[in-house]
Amino acid sequence: MRRTALLPLLALPLVLTACGGEEPIEVTDEDIEAIEQSIVNISTLSWELVQVESRVASMCMQDEGFTVHDPIALFGNGIPNRFTGFASPYARIPTVEQAEKFAFGKWVTWTDTDAALTMREDADYLAAHAEEQGFWEPAWDAEHEEFKAQGEDYTTAWEQAWMGAERYEYQQAFSDAMDAGQDPMELDLEQPPYGGCELETIKVIYGEPEQVEFDDGTSAWTVPGGDNESPLVGVGDGEIYGEMLADYADEEDEFLVCLADRGYGEWEFDEMGWLDTDQYITVNLYGDESIVYEGDERVEVAELPDDFDTGDPVAAEFAIALDFARCAEDSGLRNGSEELYARLYVEKLMPGQTEIYTQEQAVKDQLARAQDYIEGA
Numbered sequence: 001m002r003r004t005a006l007l008p009l010l011a012l013p014l015v016l017t018a019c020g021g022e023e024p025i026e027v028t029d030e031d032i033e034a035i036e037q038s039i040v041n042i043s044t045l046s047w048e049l050v051q052v053e054s055r056v057a058s059m060c061m062q063d064e065g066f067t068v069h070d071p072i073a074l075f076g077n078g079i080p081n082r083f084t085g086f087a088s089p090y091a092r093i094p095t096v097e098q099a100e101k102f103a104f105g106k107w108v109t110w111t112d113t114d115a116a117l118t119m120r121e122d123a124d125y126l127a128a129h130a131e132e133q134g135f136w137e138p139a140w141d142a143e144h145e146e147f148k149a150q151g152e153d154y155t156t157a158w159e160q161a162w163m164g165a166e167r168y169e170y171q172q173a174f175s176d177a178m179d180a181g182q183d184p185m186e187l188d189l190e191q192p193p194y195g196g197c198e199l200e201t202i203k204v205i206y207g208e209p210e211q212v213e214f215d216d217g218t219s220a221w222t223v224p225g226g227d228n229e230s231p232l233v234g235v236g237d238g239e240i241y242g243e244m245l246a247d248y249a250d251e252e253d254e255f256l257v258c259l260a261d262r263g264y265g266e267w268e269f270d271e272m273g274w275l276d277t278d279q280y281i282t283v284n285l286y287g288d289e290s291i292v293y294e295g296d297e298r299v300e301v302a303e304l305p306d307d308f309d310t311g312d313p314v315a316a317e318f319a320i321a322l323d324f325a326r327c328a329e330d331s332g333l334r335n336g337s338e339e340l341y342a343r344l345y346v347e348k349l350m351p352g353q354t355e356i357y358t359q360e361q362a363v364k365d366q367l368a369r370a371q372d373y374i375e376g377a
Contacts, residue, residue: 164195
């Protein structure tokens with residue numbers, strides 16, 4: 001049930017050893033607050049940039065005579081990760097207050113009752129589930145369907161105007177190879193530069209595209225300064241949890257024993273510190289028939305206690321959530337874990353703090369250029 005704990009951590013506040021034998025750097029509460037806020041800003045501003053970039057792109061396409069667009073194609077760097085603040089894996093277990101208000105939150109998406117529809121707009125619920133739900137503009141779904149409904153002639157002409165004829169042909173050849181089961185990398189396909197309205201949008205916001213040469217002789221075109229990837233990706237999944245485990249091994253054991261005593265059998269935290277409560281609820285209570293795999297192995301979902309009443313699935317979810325929440329509270333799993341998690345994360349990020357602040361400013365500059373273009377059009 002329990003894995004071996006790692007070596008003990010240093011006492012807080014954490015101290016980093018500077019490169020080159022310089023004086024150690026102490027990670028303060030102010031450091032945590034500043035870096036956390038900067039990453040929140042990068043996440044939020046990057047999402048704003050996606051929407052404004054789409055506006056710049058659609059303006060160009062309208063000038064080309066197209067009034068219905070593929071919304072997902074109008075921004076080139078994907079949807080950014082949503083970050084609302086450092087939260088340990090234990091934060092995925094609801095607090096008692098959260099359990100009493102919205103349980104695990106699965107009923108909110110798996111039922112269409114008036115209560116569920118109301119909860120989808122609740123500020124506390126949205127704050128607790130913001131990161132897992134990510135960013136998305138619901139109107140895009142309808143817009144994408146409208147775009148496809150225009151017919152093949154329209155969509156083909158639109159794509160050619162968007163990326164330019166040469167790049168369109170390249171993308172088609174690449175896709176055809178994939179559909180035929182071929183390795184596109186083995187084909188003699190040289191990636192052409194950006195063209196059409198895609199190029200014009202890039203130039204407005206990011207500047208002239210750059211061509212990168214690789215060691216194997218191939219090359220690719222990239223967007224300058226267009227990589228607004230979250231600084232968090234530099235820290236491996238579960239890395240921070242592994243370091244904090246030493247301080248919470250006993251609390252985890254008590255929590256797991258508490259679940260077993262309440263009839264839930266044996267549970268285990270995975271390598272990232274998560275419990276598989278999502279599938280436990282959706283499969284056992286809402287009949288989720290999707291099959292989830294980890295690698296080549298199918299994930300087996302634990303069963304509910306034999307005498308558990310599932311006649312009212314929503315009421316059952318609330319009962320389970322409250323048991324988990326009380327076990328987390330009684331075991332001490334919440335005592336200081338969020339603060340420690342944030343400190344350990346900032347310890348990893350501190351050496352690159354200047355780059356984080358620089359990235360935040362870069363996104364602000366990109367957003368300003370896009371807004372200036374829209375206002376001046």
